[in-house]
Amino acid sequence: MPARIEDVAAHAGVSTKTVSRVLNGHTSVRAKLRARIEASIRALNYVPNPAARGLAGNRSYLVALLYDNPTANSSYIMELIVGVLQACKGTPYNAVLHPFEAGDDLAARIDGFVATHRPDALVLVPPHANNAKLLQRLDELDIRYSTISSKLRQAHIDIGFDERKAAADIVEHLISLGHRRIAHVAGLQGHGARTWRLNGYRDALRKAGIEYDESLVVEGDFTFESGLAAGGELLKRRRPPTAIFAANDDMACGVIREAYQRGLAIPNNLSVCGFDDTPVSQLISPGLTTVRQPCREIACLAAESVLQSIRDPAMRLHARVPYQLQMRASTTAFKKP
Amino acid sequence: MPARIEDVAAHAGVSTKTVSRVLNGHTSVRAKLRARIEASIRALNYVPNPAARGLAGNRSYLVALLYDNPTANSSYIMELIVGVLQACKGTPYNAVLHPFEAGDDLAARIDGFVATHRPDALVLVPPHANNAKLLQRLDELDIRYSTISSKLRQAHIDIGFDERKAAADIVEHLISLGHRRIAHVAGLQGHGARTWRLNGYRDALRKAGIEYDESLVVEGDFTFESGLAAGGELLKRRRPPTAIFAANDDMACGVIREAYQRGLAIPNNLSVCGFDDTPVSQLISPGLTTVRQPCREIACLAAESVLQSIRDPAMRLHARVPYQLQMRASTTAFKKP
DNA sequence: TAAAAATGTACAAGCGCTGTCAATACGAAA
DNA sequence: TTTCGTATTGACAGCGCTTGTACATTTTTA
Numbered sequence: 020m021p022a023r024i025e026d027v028a029a030h031a032g033v034s035t036k037t038v039s040r041v042l043n044g045h046t047s048v049r050a051k052l053r054a055r056i057e058a059s060i061r062a063l064n065y066v067p068n069p070a071a072r073g074l075a076g077n078r079s080y081l082v083a084l085l086y087d088n089p090t091a092n093s094s095y096i097m098e099l100i101v102g103v104l105q106a107c108k109g110t111p112y113n114a115v116l117h118p119f120e121a122g123d124d125l126a127a128r129i130d131g132f133v134a135t136h137r138p139d140a141l142v143l144v145p146p147h148a149n150n151a152k153l154l155q156r157l158d159e160l161d162i163r164y165s166t167i168s169s170k171l172r173q174a175h176i177d178i179g180f181d182e183r184k185a186a187a188d189i190v191e192h193l194i195s196l197g198h199r200r201i202a203h204v205a206g207l208q209g210h211g212a213r214t215w216r217l218n219g220y221r222d223a224l225r226k227a228g229i230e231y232d233e234s235l236v237v238e239g240d241f242t243f244e245s246g247l248a249a250g251g252e253l254l255k256r257r258r259p260p261t262a263i264f265a266a267n268d269d270m271a272c273g274v275i276r277e278a279y280q281r282g283l284a285i286p287n288n289l290s291v292c293g294f295d296d297t298p299v300s301q302l303i304s305p306g307l308t309t310v311r312q313p314c315r316e317i318a319c320l321a322a323e324s325v326l327q328s329i330r331d332p333a334m335r336l337h338a339r340v341p342y343q344l345q346m347r348a349s350t351t352a353f354k355k356p
Numbered sequence: 357m358p359a360r361i362e363d364v365a366a367h368a369g370v371s372t373k374t375v376s377r378v379l380n381g382h383t384s385v386r387a388k389l390r391a392r393i394e395a396s397i398r399a400l401n402y403v404p405n406p407a408a409r410g411l412a413g414n415r416s417y418l419v420a421l422l423y424d425n426p427t428a429n430s431s432y433i434m435e436l437i438v439g440v441l442q443a444c445k446g447t448p449y450n451a452v453l454h455p456f457e458a459g460d461d462l463a464a465r466i467d468g469f470v471a472t473h474r475p476d477a478l479v480l481v482p483p484h485a486n487n488a489k490l491l492q493r494l495d496e497l498d499i500r501y502s503t504i505s506s507k508l509r510q511a512h513i514d515i516g517f518d519e520r521k522a523a524a525d526i527v528e529h530l531i532s533l534g535h536r537r538i539a540h541v542a543g544l545q546g547h548g549a550r551t552w553r554l555n556g557y558r559d560a561l562r563k564a565g566i567e568y569d570e571s572l573v574v575e576g577d578f579t580f581e582s583g584l585a586a587g588g589e590l591l592k593r594r595r596p597p598t599a600i601f602a603a604n605d606d607m608a609c610g611v612i613r614e615a616y617q618r619g620l621a622i623p624n625n626l627s628v629c630g631f632d633d634t635p636v637s638q639l640i641s642p643g644l645t646t647v648r649q650p651c652r653e654i655a656c657l658a659a660e661s662v663l664q665s666i667r668d669p670a671m672r673l674h675a676r677v678p679y680q681l682q683m684r685a686s687t688t689a690f691k692k693p
Numbered sequence: 694t695a696a697a698a699a700t701g702t703a704c705a706a707g708c709g710c711t712g713t714c715a716a717t718a719c720g721a722a723a
Numbered sequence: 724t725t726t727c728g729t730a731t732t733g734a735c736a737g738c739g740c741t742t743g744t745a746c747a748t749t750t751t752t753a
Contacts, residue, residue, distance in 0.1 A: 021471060023709060034733045039711060047731055066471045070410035071709030074738050079407060081450070093434035093635065100437075104453060113418070113452050113473065116441060134358060134403045136450065243639055272639040279641035298430065299636045302580055302609040304616035360739060371702050376741060384700055386749095408739035411708045699750070706743085711736105718731070723724100 031059035102318025165325035170211030186219025197353035202260035246273020268293035286351035306347030368396035420475040439655025502662035507548030523556025534690035539597035583610020605630035623688035643684030
């Protein structure tokens with residue numbers, strides 16, 4: 020039978036309330052007494068019972084990660100989870116996952132989820148992070164949340180990285196290799212990532228004095244299949260691009276598949292780069308030049324901050340964390356055919 | 357303020373105890389009364405408070421997934437998570453994740469985890485599923501657990517699939533394509549997967565009357581890098597194999613990278629197949645022939661069963677779920693050079 | 694038809710913790 | 724030294740549910 024707070028109190032010769040204060044980091048406990056209580060806690064190997072704590076304090080000690088499609092982005096979500104778990108480490112909080120299919124009634128469905136699991140805080144991933152109605156409903160329910168890479172300004176806490184700048188950087192890299200006809204496979208409408216990455220692409224062209232050619236931007240939806248289709252459309256042209264910047268790695272893989280099927284060698288006949296640095300980008304041959312998206316750091320910061328905001332509801336944070344270009348072998352200097 | 361059990365009891369005109377019986381699936385409630393109570397529950401939108409339930413019933417309503425390295429196998433773990441979540445759906449249970457680095461003191465460290473989070477059930481993934489000391493400690497602590505693909509017979513519940521047969525099938529496929537010099541990149545020592553897949557490889561050779569050549573089996577550890585090294589060792593030979601069966605997809609990617617660097621075309625100069633059907637196997641070009649490991653189904657069954665075993669501690673289940681070969685373009689008929 | 698079994702009620706006692714509020718200790722000002 | 728205000732500590736009542744006891748009522752079985 021594990022020790023209870025009562026046992027600790029008896030051992031330290033204080034009231035249970037004082038032990039509770041120490042446990043919850045309240046300030047008004049004299050240092051000496053606090054030390055004595057902490058010693059008792061260690062001596063008895065005491066760990067508070069989360070259920071009892073939750074019941075008495077009307078808290079669940081749960082942070083929920085709300086995401087959309089578990090299958091499509093598994094490595095992305097997994098990285099986020101790792102980040103959230105890291106933030107929970109050493110706290111009484113637990114992370115729970117909640118896949119939540121997008122849909123009109125989402126703002127309504129959230130009520131059921133909240134009623135059942137009563138999470139103390141939520142971390143929202145796009146596209147949910149971009150769902151204004153959902154955020155509003157959460158505000159009404161008075162649930163703390165943070166968003167990841169939201170295109171809205173609505174959330175009190177949002178963590179992301181400068182995707183526009185990162186996209187510009189990687190396109191500049193292609194330009195520095197001598198490429199001029201650079202195509203872009205754009206992401207799914209409605210995601211911030213689509214717009215930021217597309218804008219970054221345009222920024223880099225503008226900066227290099229290359230005229231923007233609308234026909235070199237083809238639509239995608241972040242899936243392999245859409246990358247394949249986009250690649251087909253681009254490579255069948257009389258004057259195909261010499262480099263393609265796909266808005267994520269999966270689509271870059273689609274482009275590469277199309278090139279492969281046409282007998283084009285990467286990178287000699289075509290430079291390709293992606294975005295995100297998912298595991299596939301180092302497993303594929305040649306390795307894919309891409310932008311390392313700092314998911315883990317983002318998720319960790321998002322979770323830490325939202326936990327902090329439970330104590331300090333006035334908290335606001337809109338942070339961008341650093342990213343990195345990941346140079347691999349799928350891009351090379353432009354050679355005249 | 358959400359409804360309480362008391363409100364439901366009043367609404368249905370019964371005692372709270374009877375509502376509690378319905379909630380917890382006790383048998384001795386007449387069907388008619390049960391229906392009335394269930395109607396009241398719906399009418400009031402009642403959801404039991406997990407903390408109160410947990411405190412009174414000494415349960416946490418948490419199933420923990422214990423795995424080793426979150427980074428290496430992200431897609432595998434993610435699939436498992438999806439399976440566990442599926443099993444929790446519609447139950448009051450929540451899934452929590454717990455990355456737990458392997459190490460000698462694991463059986464001891466588990467105590468801390470259990471004390472802090474008090475999960476009602478655990479699902480163990482290799483290598484933890486193969487840690488006899490750990491399982492023993494869990495038995496001592498009287499915690500229900502199930503294992504996934506354990507090589508031990510120790511667990512009361514273990515779910516997996518017939519890896520040996522699957523490996524034999526895929527090697528038979530290579531043989532049917534005319535290959536005779538088929539190499540194998542073996543997995544990490546200590547994992548059941550290593551032995552099963554290696555044995556399956558040998559089974560297929562034996563069945564086809566091909567003599568087992570020890571020099572065609574090279575060591576790997578399930579990582580890309582080890583596959584790359586193994587590929588190097590195999591392909592530098594005077595008489596290299598015409599097909600390589602890697603014990604997982606990451607190593608197959610390593611082999612493919614090595615082939616790529618040597619200017620060998622897949623599949624025309626070398627057929628390669630993997631195992632697991634991780635996302636990379638369809639993203640890579642050409643697509644990788646592999647075995648679809650039914651992770652999701654396995655994890656779902658493992659979680660469902662272990663939850664069931666909370667009620668019925670005598671429960672035993674050792675199940676193998678069906679798998680499938682996933683044919684893609686990385687394997688083709690042997691052609692004389 | 695009577696006895697046995699199955700269902701149901703009322704009530705009370707917690708589960709282990711935290712919130713409220715009152716009590717006490719302490720230090721500085723008078 | 725006394726006094727007052729603030730910093731610290733404690734007593735106690737729940738949080739919302741499950742469970743046990745003791746007993747009443749209904750249904751089933753013999």
